[in-house]
Amino acid sequence: MNSPASFMDAPALFSADGLLGIIFLIMIAVTLTGGFIAATAERLVRALAGIVICFTGVAGFYYFLNSPFMAMMQILIYVGAICITISFAIMLAAPERTRKTGPANLLSGPLGFIIAALVFGGMCALALRTQWEPFAKSATGTVREIGIELLTNHSMVFELISLVLLIAIIGAIVIARGGRTG
Amino acid sequence: MQDLMAILPLVATGAGAILLMLAAAFESFRKEGISIMGIGLFAFAFFVQLAVANSGSFAPYSGVLNGMLATSTFTKVAGLIILACGFFSAIAAQAYFTQNKGFVLEFYCLMLFAACGMLLLTMAAELITLFIALEIMSLAIYALVGYDRKSVRRSEAVLKYLMLGAFAGAFYIMGTVFIYAGAKSTSFRVITDVIATTGFLSNPPLVGGAFLILFAFLFKAAAFPFHAWVVDVYDGAPLPVTGFMATAVKTAVFAVLANFLMISSDLQAAWVDYLFYIAVFTMFAGNLIAIAQNNLKRMLAASGIVHSGYLIIALVAIQAKTFTGGAMLFYLAAYALATLGIFAALSYLAGEEERRVSFDDFKGLARVRPYSAACISIFLLSMAGIPPTAGFMGKFYIIASAFQAGHVSLAILGIVSSILSMWYYLRLIVLMYFREPEDRFEVAEMTLAPLGTIILAICVFAISFYPVVL
Amino acid sequence: MSLTLLNVVLAVFIAICFVGANAAYLVWCERKGAGFYQRRPGPMENGWWGLLQPPIDGVKLMTKQLLIPGGVDKAIFMVAPVLAMFPALISFVTIPFSDNIVAHPIDVGVLVIFAFAALGGMSLLVAGWGSRNKYSMISSVRAVSQTVAYEIPLLITTITIVMISGSLNLGDIVQQQLDGFLSWNVWPLHKEVGFNLLMPVSFLILFVCSVAETNRAPFDLGEAESELVAGFHTEYSSMGFGLFFMGEYANIVIGSCLITILFLGGWSCPFGDLGIFPFTHNVGWFLLKIYLIIFVFIWIRWTFPRTTIYGLLNLSWKYLIPISLFNLLLTAGLLKVF
Numbered sequence: 001m002n003s004p005a006s007f008m009d010a011p012a013l014f015s016a017d018g019l020l021g022i023i024f025l026i027m028i029a030v031t032l033t034g035g036f037i038a039a040t041a042e043r044l045v046r047a048l049a050g051i052v053i054c055f056t057g058v059a060g061f062y063y064f065l066n067s068p069f070m071a072m073m074q075i076l077i078y079v080g081a082i083c084i085t086i087s088f089a090i091m092l093a094a095p096e097r098t099r100k101t102g103p104a105n106l107l108s109g110p111l112g113f114i115i116a117a118l119v120f121g122g123m124c125a126l127a128l129r130t131q132w133e134p135f136a137k138s139a140t141g142t143v144r145e146i147g148i149e150l151l152t153n154h155s156m157v158f159e160l161i162s163l164v165l166l167i168a169i170i171g172a173i174v175i176a177r178g179g180r181t182g
Numbered sequence: 183m184q185d186l187m188a189i190l191p192l193v194a195t196g197a198g199a200i201l202l203m204l205a206a207a208f209e210s211f212r213k214e215g216i217s218i219m220g221i222g223l224f225a226f227a228f229f230v231q232l233a234v235a236n237s238g239s240f241a242p243y244s245g246v247l248n249g250m251l252a253t254s255t256f257t258k259v260a261g262l263i264i265l266a267c268g269f270f271s272a273i274a275a276q277a278y279f280t281q282n283k284g285f286v287l288e289f290y291c292l293m294l295f296a297a298c299g300m301l302l303l304t305m306a307a308e309l310i311t312l313f314i315a316l317e318i319m320s321l322a323i324y325a326l327v328g329y330d331r332k333s334v335r336r337s338e339a340v341l342k343y344l345m346l347g348a349f350a351g352a353f354y355i356m357g358t359v360f361i362y363a364g365a366k367s368t369s370f371r372v373i374t375d376v377i378a379t380t381g382f383l384s385n386p387p388l389v390g391g392a393f394l395i396l397f398a399f400l401f402k403a404a405a406f407p408f409h410a411w412v413v414d415v416y417d418g419a420p421l422p423v424t425g426f427m428a429t430a431v432k433t434a435v436f437a438v439l440a441n442f443l444m445i446s447s448d449l450q451a452a453w454v455d456y457l458f459y460i461a462v463f464t465m466f467a468g469n470l471i472a473i474a475q476n477n478l479k480r481m482l483a484a485s486g487i488v489h490s491g492y493l494i495i496a497l498v499a500i501q502a503k504t505f506t507g508g509a510m511l512f513y514l515a516a517y518a519l520a521t522l523g524i525f526a527a528l529s530y531l532a533g534e535e536e537r538r539v540s541f542d543d544f545k546g547l548a549r550v551r552p553y554s555a556a557c558i559s560i561f562l563l564s565m566a567g568i569p570p571t572a573g574f575m576g577k578f579y580i581i582a583s584a585f586q587a588g589h590v591s592l593a594i595l596g597i598v599s600s601i602l603s604m605w606y607y608l609r610l611i612v613l614m615y616f617r618e619p620e621d622r623f624e625v626a627e628m629t630l631a632p633l634g635t636i637i638l639a640i641c642v643f644a645i646s647f648y649p650v651v652l
Numbered sequence: 653m654s655l656t657l658l659n660v661v662l663a664v665f666i667a668i669c670f671v672g673a674n675a676a677y678l679v680w681c682e683r684k685g686a687g688f689y690q691r692r693p694g695p696m697e698n699g700w701w702g703l704l705q706p707p708i709d710g711v712k713l714m715t716k717q718l719l720i721p722g723g724v725d726k727a728i729f730m731v732a733p734v735l736a737m738f739p740a741l742i743s744f745v746t747i748p749f750s751d752n753i754v755a756h757p758i759d760v761g762v763l764v765i766f767a768f769a770a771l772g773g774m775s776l777l778v779a780g781w782g783s784r785n786k787y788s789m790i791s792s793v794r795a796v797s798q799t800v801a802y803e804i805p806l807l808i809t810t811i812t813i814v815m816i817s818g819s820l821n822l823g824d825i826v827q828q829q830l831d832g833f834l835s836w837n838v839w840p841l842h843k844e845v846g847f848n849l850l851m852p853v854s855f856l857i858l859f860v861c862s863v864a865e866t867n868r869a870p871f872d873l874g875e876a877e878s879e880l881v882a883g884f885h886t887e888y889s890s891m892g893f894g895l896f897f898m899g900e901y902a903n904i905v906i907g908s909c910l911i912t913i914l915f916l917g918g919w920s921c922p923f924g925d926l927g928i929f930p931f932t933h934n935v936g937w938f939l940l941k942i943y944l945i946i947f948v949f950i951w952i953r954w955t956f957p958r959t960t961i962y963g964l965l966n967l968s969w970k971y972l973i974p975i976s977l978f979n980l981l982l983t984a985g986l987l988k989v990f
Contacts, residue, residue, distance in 0.1 A: 080770020
C-alpha cells in the first residue's frame, strides 16, 4: 500500500489540475446539495427542484469525465423529460398540503440511522482500502463509438430496453385509464 | 442460429405478449377470447421451452449473444417451471375474472411480459442484462398488482412493492458499479476469471458489489431482514397475481441467485456463513408470521417466506464445482405446484370480489365441495412436507444436500421449522373437514380452473417419484 | 485548459451582450413590426423613430421595485427567471457564427442546445408553480405540455439532419452545405439521400416547432392575455419580468440560429464562395439569415390569431410527429440506398 496522499502532493490551486479539482468539488457539492434538498424538502415541488439540481450535478460529472454526450443526454432526458413528467404528476395529483407524518418509530428512526451509518462506513472503508487502478482508456466516448458499441456488443440489452419501455407504457396506461373492462 | 434457438422461448413469450397487446385493441377480442389466448400462449411458450430443453445441443453454460445470456440445463428447467407457473396462473386468472370485476384486457399481456423477464433473468450471464431482465419482470408485476387503482388495498400493495423494489434496484445498480470497478467487466465469465486470479476477499470492490447485489436479490426473494413487504403485497394483489408472484418470481429470483453465487466458489464461500443465518432467520420469522395470520392469503404469503428459507438452505449447500441445481429446482417445482394449486382453487372458491379469504370462511368445505377440499388438502400436505407428496421429496433433497455439504445444524433446523409449519397448514385442513359448513360455497360455473387444480394435484404426486441427481 | 476556460468566460460575456442587445432591439423591431401590420407608427417619441425606447425601457425595468408577493414559494419564485435566461446563454457557447467565430465547438453541439432548451422548459414550470396563482399555474402547465409535445418532432427532425450529416457538431453540419444554396439541407437534392421530397416539409416542421418551443404566437397559449392575465410571469415585476422577456428573445435567436445551421447552410453564401468580399462564406450571411427568420417570426405573430390548446397539441401529436417519424424512416432508407 502506498501512503495516503497528503496535502503536499495536491496540485497548486491555479494550475490546470487545481482548477479541475475545484470544478470537480463544485460538482460534488451541487449533486449532494440537490440530493439533500430532494430528501428533506417538505414540499414536493421543492424536492423536484432538488432532483433537478442533483441531475445537473451528475451531468457535470459526465462532462468532467470526458463524455459530453452522456452529460447532455443526462440533462435532456432526466431534467428535460423525466423531471417535467414528474412535475406533471405532482400538479395533477397533489393538492399542496404539507401534512406532517407521524412520529418516527423505532425502526425508521435510530435504527435506520444506524444502518445508514453502517452502510456509509462500509462504503468509506471500501473506498479507502481499495487500490484504485485507472482503467485502460478503451474509447474516446464519441457518439459514433457509443452507437457502435450499443448495436454490436450490447445489442441484446439495447433491444431489451425497448421492451422495458413498452411494458412501462402499457403498465402506466393500464393503471391510469382504469375501468376499461372486457 | 444456435443463439436464436436458445432464446426461442424468450421470443415466443415476448411475441405472444405483443400479440395479446395488439389483440386487446380489437373489438372482436373480449374477455373470454383474450383469456383463452393468454392461456394458450403460455402453453405454447411452455412447449417451445420444452422442445428447446430437449434439443440438448448446448454445452452447459454456453454463452449466447456475445455472452450476455447463458443457457444450461438449470436455466432451461427453471424456464419450464416459470412458464408452467404462468400457464396455471393464467387459468386461475380466467376463473378469478369470471367472478371479479376489474378485468383489464392487458392483464395476460403483462403476465407474458413478466414471464419473458423471468426467463431472461434465469439466463442472464451479465450484470446489465440481468438488471434489465429484473426491470422487465418487476415493471410488469407492479402493473399486475396495482392495475386497479380504485382499490385502496391494491394501491397500498403496489406502493409498498414499488418503493422497496426501486430501492433494491438502486442497491443492485450500486453493486454492479462496484463489481465493474473491481473486475473491469460486468460479464460473469470475466468476473470468474478475475476472482480466480486476484481472489475474492482481497478485492474490496468485488466484496462490496457482491454484498449489495445479494441485498437486492434477497429483497426480491423475501429473505429475513427484507421480508416485511411480502405479506401486505401478497395480500393486496389479486389472487392469481399473488400465485404468480409467489411461484414464478421466486423461481426466477432463486435461479438468478444461484447463477450469481456460482460465478465462483470463492464468492459463494464468502457468503455461506451469512446465508446460513439468513436461512434460519427467514424460516423462523416466516413461521411466526404465518402462525399469527387469520387470512388465508396472508398465511400463504408468510409461508412463502418460510419456503424462501428452505431455498436459501439449498443455496448454502450447493457446490460450485458440481452444481446442477437439481435439489433447488425440484423444491421450486414442488412448491410452485402446491402454491399454484391453492391459488387456482382459491380463485374460484373465493367467490365474488374475493369474499372468502379467511380461515373461518372455509369451515366445512369438505361437506359441500369434497373434491376441492381434497385438492386443497393435498396441496397443504405437500407444502407441509408429508410423504408421499412432492413437497416431502423437495424438503428431503434439500436437507440431504445440506447434510452432504456438512451443515448438519442447518438441516436439523430445517426439519424443526417444517414441523412448526404443520400448525397453520393442518389448521385449515381441520377446519375444512371437522366443522359444520356455514356457507354454501356457490361459485360461478367454470371448467378450466377446477380442471387445472386437479391436474396440479395429480402432479404433486407424480413428480415426487421423479428422481433428482444431487 | 485555462485558455479554454477563458474562452468560455469571454464567450459567455459576449453572448450576454449579444443577447441583451438583441433582446432590446428585437422588442423594438417587434413593436415597429406590430405597428406596421396594424397601420400605425409604433414607438416614435424617444430618439429617431423611437430608437432610444429599448434602453429607456431597460432603465425603467431595472429601477422598478422588485416585488415579491406574499404567499409565493420564495426560493422557487426567485430561481425561475434566472433559469429562463441562463440556458439560452449557455447554448450560445456552441453556436458557430462562422468558420472561426465559435466559443467552444463541442462535438455534441446539437445536443447542448436541446438539453439546455429542456432546462428552459423547467423555468416556465417553476415560475408558474412558485407564483401560487391559478392563472400562472394553468399557464405553466400549458406551456410545459406544449414544450414537451413540440420537443419530440423537433428532435426527430434534427436527428434526420444529423443522420444525413453524420455529425452532431453544428460546425460540421454547416461544412457540408457550403456549395451554394442548392446544397442546403432544405432542398430535396442532397447528395447523400438522393431525392428526399420530405426535406422542405421537415424544414417547415422544424420552423413550426421552434415557434412553438419559444411560446410565440400563434402558439403563445402560455401567456394568453385574454384568459390568463399574463401567464406564468403574471406575478413578476422589474427585472424578474425583464429576465423572462430577455429569455424569450434569446430563445428566438437560438431557434433561428438552429434553423439556419440545420437547413439553411449557416454562414455559407447562397451562391457559393465567389472570392469577392460579400460573396464569401462569412458571418454576415449567418446574421442575415437569422434576422430574416426572426422577421418571419414577428410577421407570423402579428398576422395569425392564437390557436386553441387542443389544436396546438393535436397538431403536434397527430401531424408533426407522424410526419417527422416517417421522414426519419425515409431518410434512413435513402441513406442506405444511396
